[in-house]
Amino acid sequence: MKRQWLRRSALLLQALLLALPLYAALIAASHAPGDLLGRLPWLPGNRLLANLRTVLGAGLPGSPSVLRMLGNSLVMALGIALGKLMLATLSAYAVVYFRFPLRRTAFVLILSSLMLPLEVRFYPTFQVSAGLHLLNSYGVLIVPLIASATATFLLRQFFASMPPSLLDAARMDGAGPLQFFLHSALPLARTPLAALFVLEFVYGWNQYLWPLLTTTDARYATVVMGMQGLINAGTSFALPRWDLVMTTALLALLPPLLVLLLAQRWFIRGLTDIEK
Amino acid sequence: MATLELYQVCKRFGASSALTPTNLQVADGEFVVLVGPSGCGKSTLLRMIAGLESPSGGEIRIGGRCVNAQEPSARDIAMVFQNYALYPHMSVRENLSYALRLRKLERAEIARRVDWAADLLGLQPLLARKPAELSGGQRQRVAMGRAIVREPQLFLFDEPLSNLDARLRNHMRVEIKQLHRRLRTTTVYVTHDQVEAMTLAQRMVVMNHGRIEQVGTPEEVYAQPASTFVAGFLGAPPMNLLAARISADGAQVLVDDLAPLPLPAPQPSLAGRAITLGLRPEALLPAVDGRWSLTLNLLEALGGELLLHASLGRQACVLRVATTASPWREGDTLRVQVASTALHLFDAASGQRLPS
Numbered sequence: 058m059k060r061q062w063l064r065r066s067a068l069l070l071q072a073l074l075l076a077l078p079l080y081a082a083l084i085a086a087s088h089a090p091g092d093l094l095g096r097l098p099w100l101p102g103n104r105l106l107a108n109l110r111t112v113l114g115a116g117l118p119g120s121p122s123v124l125r126m127l128g129n130s131l132v133m134a135l136g137i138a139l140g141k142l143m144l145a146t147l148s149a150y151a152v153v154y155f156r157f158p159l160r161r162t163a164f165v166l167i168l169s170s171l172m173l174p175l176e177v178r179f180y181p182t183f184q185v186s187a188g189l190h191l192l193n194s195y196g197v198l199i200v201p202l203i204a205s206a207t208a209t210f211l212l213r214q215f216f217a218s219m220p221p222s223l224l225d226a227a228r229m230d231g232a233g234p235l236q237f238f239l240h241s242a243l244p245l246a247r248t249p250l251a252a253l254f255v256l257e258f259v260y261g262w263n264q265y266l267w268p269l270l271t272t273t274d275a276r277y278a279t280v281v282m283g284m285q286g287l288i289n290a291g292t293s294f295a296l297p298r299w300d301l302v303m304t305t306a307l308l309a310l311l312p313p314l315l316v317l318l319l320a321q322r323w324f325i326r327g328l329t330d331i332e333k
Numbered sequence: 334m335a336t337l338e339l340y341q342v343c344k345r346f347g348a349s350s351a352l353t354p355t356n357l358q359v360a361d362g363e364f365v366v367l368v369g370p371s372g373c374g375k376s377t378l379l380r381m382i383a384g385l386e387s388p389s390g391g392e393i394r395i396g397g398r399c400v401n402a403q404e405p406s407a408r409d410i411a412m413v414f415q416n417y418a419l420y421p422h423m424s425v426r427e428n429l430s431y432a433l434r435l436r437k438l439e440r441a442e443i444a445r446r447v448d449w450a451a452d453l454l455g456l457q458p459l460l461a462r463k464p465a466e467l468s469g470g471q472r473q474r475v476a477m478g479r480a481i482v483r484e485p486q487l488f489l490f491d492e493p494l495s496n497l498d499a500r501l502r503n504h505m506r507v508e509i510k511q512l513h514r515r516l517r518t519t520t521v522y523v524t525h526d527q528v529e530a531m532t533l534a535q536r537m538v539v540m541n542h543g544r545i546e547q548v549g550t551p552e553e554v555y556a557q558p559a560s561t562f563v564a565g566f567l568g569a570p571p572m573n574l575l576a577a578r579i580s581a582d583g584a585q586v587l588v589d590d591l592a593p594l595p596l597p598a599p600q601p602s603l604a605g606r607a608i609t610l611g612l613r614p615e616a617l618l619p620a621v622d623g624r625w626s627l628t629l630n631l632l633e634a635l636g637g638e639l640l641l642h643a644s645l646g647r648q649a650c651v652l653r654v655a656t657t658a659s660p661w662r663e664g665d666t667l668r669v670q671v672a673s674t675a676l677h678l679f680d681a682a683s684g685q686r687l688p689s
């Protein structure tokens with residue numbers, strides 16, 4: 058009984074610690090800029106809707122429209138997530154079901170790239186992207202980031218865990234490699250795919266350094282990297298517009314949260330029981 | 334429907350040989366069972382017939398035409414797998430019709446065949462369900478349905494009943510037999526279960542260590558096992574195999590220091606040879622004036638019959654007696670009679686059957 062109490066308070070404390078910055082953002086976003094001078098009120102104010110309207114409508118002076126940045130982020134996150142899934146599904150399928158020379162080597166290579174953080178290859182990737190005249194485009198935001206060792210590895214494990222007789226049965230039924238992929242492998246992989254989609258969407262949405270390096274044109278600014286500019290713009294006024302900056306921050310939080318909530322059921326199932 | 338012919342078909346995995354060159358002819362409409370312990374090459378052989386593995390040598394002919402180079406789907410055959418291999422994300426109807434849809438058959442024809450198979454196997458009420466919502470027996474039936482809707486020339490069964498419990502297995506065994514009776518499709522059925530082999534087969538092929546030990550009707554194989562392996566594999570409990578010797582005149586069998594048994598006909602060619610004597614458990618009959626006496630070690634009452642585990646000389650043997658109540662007790666000495674026609678003689682070294 059006592060131990061349970063202890064455990065609960067620890068959990069509660071953790072939740073509070075996590076929620077506190079969020080609460081601060083909510084408070085800042087719901088007040089007039091004057092109320093935030095030198096202090097943070099304890100309770101939310103009544104200006105949240107008004108602030109939202111300002112941010113989504115006019116935006117902050119001197120920075121790209123927030124709506125546009127949200128749109129850019131959405132394009133990038135969806136592009137990365139879908140691109141990763143497509144590439145990873147196909148390569149995992151190939152590694153599991155096709156006998157070709159250096160098959161194991163290919164898989165080990167993919168797996169070993171898991172060890173390398175993205176930042177390690179920024180310089181060469183930047184060089185290549187620049188050489189291909191991809192800078193300042195949606196292409197550069199998406200394409201260099203869609204190779205995923207994690208997703209390939211997870212899907213390989215999933216395909217390898219499917220009973221081999223399923224492939225035998227499909228071959229007897231007259232399904233070719235592409236038909237087996239489309240009619241059986243892909244539909245069966247929908248739970249791990251949904252889980253991976255959530256992970257990769259959040260990963261794509263939260264990209265900061267790469268968009269900052271490769272896009273200088275404000276038309277391609279994403280909301281996560283644009284935040285930096287917003288803070289500069291917001292605080293350059295006599296009266297710092299923390300209310301608007303925090304409203305934007307809340308907006309930037311929303312899409313990954315929505316995706317997670319919508320796919321929550323599949324997300325948990327896809328990560329826990331990879332079997333079915 | 335078609336014949337199936339195998340000529341010198343073999344399979345090697347690297348240096349090891351999974352199947353030595355094998356010949357087999359299956360007649361049109363025949364039900365042939367490949368039976369043997371696991372690793373005997375029976376599944377490899379079946380998978381080669383199916384086209385899921387390619388033979389290392391030899392020729393496979395279905396309906397007289399060589400299919401070695403053909404894809405499984407082009408061979409006009411259907412297979413039922415041990416774990417059913419149903420598509421988990423498709424309904425029963427979709428599972429049944431998948432092959433037909435891939436072949437781009439007309440919708441009406443697909444519906445007709447699916448309904449026909451569903452009626453035949455009692456699957457009509459289950460057509461909308463997913464495999465996960467079916468019991469083991471129902472899944473088994475769907476797997477068979479998926480095979481028959483294709484109206485193939487040849488059915489292949491790969492241990493289809495081994496995932497079912499004993500009661501259901503008996504039931505499905507009967508269903509498979511009835512199905513074959515109705516459809517008369519040439520069938521090759523793989524099992525390690527000798528009861529399935531004995532009851533289903535029109536002809537059975539007993540395999541061991543990648544080669545065929547014996548081919549014949551269940552009656553032939555049971556009555557005249559070609560080797561000690563076949564003798565020990567078929568029958569429950571299996572045949573008693575006793576180390577023995579032929580007397581110097583070739584007319585009698587000597588087991589340890591027991592009373593000699595006369596052969597049905599003298600075999601001068603075998604005189605003095607060390608042999609293995611095979612005796613079915615039911616060939617040893619308790620009789621007051623029996624020739625041999627043995628000591629009972631253990632009794633097993635199976636209801637309708639009784640299994641007696643006994644010592645015969647210095648060797649162990651099992652008797653089967655059709656009786657409900659045992660007049661004997663463990664430790665008793667019992668006299669048994671052996672009919673001379675019930676003797677099976679095998680070469681002690683090679684295990685091959687000897688004339689008797």
